[in-house]
Amino acid sequence: MESSSTELYYVFLKRDPEYERLKEIRVEEILDKLNVYVGQIKKGEEELDRYLEKRHEEILESNLEPGSYKRTVSLVVVHGFGVEITKHQAEVLRSADGVYTVEKNEEIKLVSS
DSSP, X not given: OOXXXXXXXXXXXXXXXXXXXXXHHHXXXXXXXTTSXXXXXXXHHHHXXXXXHHHHHHHHHHHSOTTSOEEEEEETTTXXXXXXXXXXXXXXXXXXXXXXXXXXXXXXXXXXX
């Protein structure tokens, strides 16, 4: 019987041209922020955030039952997101279209010398 307890997994997506385009715009805006109107920077950030939220929800909705997961964070730098799901749901997402890999969150304890 499958366990219904959920844990945090990170889902990393395959290369996506639209993500790359929006990320490049965001990087350019940040680098040029001294010369660019602040509202335009915010617009680029908001556009990328909306795209990521939509794309990540599309993947989850097309592969998992509604209400069976909780997306916790969208990651910009590595194009992925965090989601609270079961081990079985992680296996389902591993074979989903557009997904590169799914990794369980692991805490690492630092040992001082």
